[in-house]
Amino acid sequence: MKNYKAYLIDLDGTLYKGNEIIDGAAQFIEYLNQQQIPHLYVTNNSSKEPEDVASKLHTMGIDAKPNEVVTSALATAEYIAEEAPGASVYMLGGSGLETALKAYGLEIKDDEFVDYVVIGLDEAVTYEKLATATLGVRNGAKFISTNQDLSIPKERGFLPGNGAITSVVSVSTGVQPTFIGKPQPIIMNKALETLDIDPSAVAMVGDLYDTDILSGINVNIDTIHVQTGVTTKEEIEVKDVPPTYTFKDLNEVINELKR
Structure with a gap:
């Protein structure tokens, strides 16, 4: 798998489900932080403020900052x-x-x-x-x-x-x-402007094809699908425009990045 200079990351179904962390989530963010790879959390959830999102991630052992959160x-x-x-x-x-x-x-x-x-x-x-x-x-x-x-x-x-x-x-x-939110380009363009990195070096990570993966496709960036939320591997395989990659979970993504 290609090593990207930055990542846009979904929350629900990718890092956690409700108040339950998904296996591999904390390890993936820890890897990005250790490698000093910029990343933003892009969420369609409009009910919480960035500080609340960062605080929730902290309770799950994920080191996240409010300015890394882009909400709808x-x-x-x-x-x-x-x-x-x-x-x-x-x-x-x-x-x-x-x-x-x-x-x-x-x-x-x-x-x-x-x-x-x-x-x-x-x-x-x-x-x-x-x-x-x-x-x-x-x-x-x-x-x-x-x-x-x-x-x-x-x-x-x-x-x-x-x-x-x-x-x-x-x-x-x-x-x-x-x-406004995923898969529409409005929120994605805001996130890409915040990163200020060539989009060809940015990947979108998410579980739901119709929002997360399509949001990346709609702004012409690579996509990484994880099979920990809504869209299954079997559903991905029959899509006309598949994600760039699909993995069982973020642990597999880490293993690929470390190769």
Whole structure:
């Protein structure tokens, strides 16, 4: 396997499932840190702030820094701020999305009369929240969703993801949102700009073909699939555009890098 100068790394299904670390994850990051190889954690989870993500990784024995975390919340806030500075937003989501929107100077409102409706993963979603979002889109607000993941891996199994929540508003209004997170290029381009390394020397590491692997393919970088999450080896083998590599887990990736 090629030795890359930098890596973009998925979290859920790649480094951990819920609060359970995946075997090989800590060892892989330790190897990158020892070799001083730059890497960023690119996650579609918009509910947590980078500090929270880094803290969670620390509890699992992974030495991660907040400035190494690129969330769909940060990419979403930057996208809106560049398009319409100071815009008003109605949002569904957690503290990570709220903090990011405010940090980029956007005004969060609690009604349907806004410039943008933004949907991020909201584990406390209610009918009223969905109703307000629906009315906002019907009133002409631009419709943004942090990511289109239909399911997310947790300790209990695969639970509804942000794409499932977003679909309620999409179906109700007939309006499709602009998606920011993987596999869309928006979040990937933000991560690549942060690395500031020739993309030909960067690889995307992830478990889910439809988000992680396609995100790399969509920005023309190499991809490393690990069989520790959603997409199986058998499913990978029948894809029209396969990942550059597929491995059982990150332990196998380390072994390849050390050869």
